[in-house]
Amino acid sequence: MTSSKVYLITGGNRGIGFELVKELSKDENNYIIATVRDPSKNDEFKVFSESKKNVSTVKLDLDKDSDIESLGNQLGKLTDKVDVFISNAGISDAYHKVVEAPKEVYITHYRVNALAPVFIFQKVYPFLKKSETKKAIFVSTAGASFSDFKPICVSAYASSKAALNFSVLQLSSELANEGFIIFAVHPGMVLSDMGNMAFEKLPRNMPDMKKYFAARVTPITPNESALSVQKVIEASDSQYNGKFYYYDGSEHEF
Template structure:
């Protein structure tokens, strides 16, 4: 996976930052890292950008259609008219703090979760699609969650969060079918129960696997990227356990 150009969302912290850090350690890689406000990157990302010349920041507030529409122009400005994106890592997302129940979830919660977790990754992919088409790699990896599985439903209140990830999974599956004849490899991944700001209030005893660090989660994802081929297209992959999961 050396010499690839990656477009990563959510690179400010957590898994997204660790992916940025680990992938940028190979100087032949180029990383376009999308964050909410390009003027105020996190302290750790700002320091990493100073240390690594192969990291370029992209302005992308996922709730802003203007920012999404500006992606092609930003890529061209950074990489030039012949810009190619090899791998899209749709990492950014938000949670609902696992509650309340569906009988008490208000409309604003539904709207924010669906807009960021379900729609934004696909709308971003639409803008990246022409750049991915020019690549020999053509990979798009969407971070989902086992909590978005219907067939493997976990009886744990996630309200609109689980539904937003199920909706994302549907779109990923549909994209994988639409673009398989063009040589794309498109899949959903569950990174594991990762110790990040998003999961710090969760109890790991609700799940059949232990909590892992964001460093380890990123390491496992990078290992997965190295073996991706057409056989992974349309899969829902549990990265922590390194096995296919059911949608």
């Protein structure tokens, strides 16, 4: 069995995922497997990953069934276990009111944000079972919270993440007796490519959105988010199972 602590991070080539790869790989006892849609793309992540002995990549497009189906075989060539699975990859491009959102926007967001993480977990599950750690963290959003509903026009994005949250609850219940620790985390309002796009598009849909964000949301950088999420993951134990945490470590209701 692989002696290093093995992390699998989906969407590890940009934004929060890339920052998590950078921070976790600083510890040579960690082995990071990052999924990317196009491993051949010559970008900053590829240069970084090729310079690190403890970082590997696998091809995974969440919108391609063939990529998900091949994930187990790809992982098996690199490791015999996964200690920590971070389901980070997703999309957010649903800046519409519900009554205006195109059908395809809903279908795409549910396929990528709600369904793909579940099917990916099914492939990762046999590797997690071989670990003593057995942690699975699903990156969600405060915008999907029922208990703290926010009047933001993110239609399919928020509801797809709410669907993901329910799967997190189901998995945490089903696998608790096997020693799994499964929970969701809100990474903050992050100034990544995705977050910057939100700041550009949301005000056009709701004129008061800038005022809302200024009053209630403090944007953070991808690195600040990654460092905070890393602390939450490292602090997590069996008490975290089936819960929803914000990047600052506070617990919130779904």
